[in-house]
Amino acid sequence: MIVQICIGSSCHIKGSAKIVEKMKNAIELYGLENEITLAGSFCTGNCNRSGVTILVDDETVTGVTPETFTEFFKTHVYSKLEGKCRP
Ligand code: FES
Numbered sequence: 001m002i003v004q005i006c007i008g009s010s011c012h013i014k015g016s017a018k019i020v021e022k023m024k025n026a027i028e029l030y031g032l033e034n035e036i037t038l039a040g041s042f043c044t045g046n047c048n049r050s051g052v053t054i055l056v057d058d059e060t061v062t063g064v065t066p067e068t069f070t071e072f073f074k075t076h077v078y079s080k081l082e083g084k085c086r087p
Helices: 009-013 016-029 069-084
Strands: 002-006 037-041 052-056 059-064
Touching: 002 016, 009 016, 016 037, 016 052, 016 069, 052 069, 059 069
Parallel strands: 002 037
Antiparallel strands: 002 052, 052 059
16 A cells, blocks of 8 residues: 655645654554555645545555544555454
């Protein structure tokens, strides 16, 4: 799975650096180092007022904030890799 967190200026202002940190921690916590390639992306053209844009393979998720990161991770990452996650 490839996860690309937008680090464009709009997403940067909305906390993309914190989300990168949370994603790194979640990957380590669930032992997904070999399952997820984490990358940054420039503006994906999905800037909005609610939060950061994250691409999960070919899926675009918008409006992620540090506060909603856990829900994003459960729904868009963990659920797809559940069998490969460390319990
Ligand atoms: S800066 Fe992130 S979608 Fe535009």
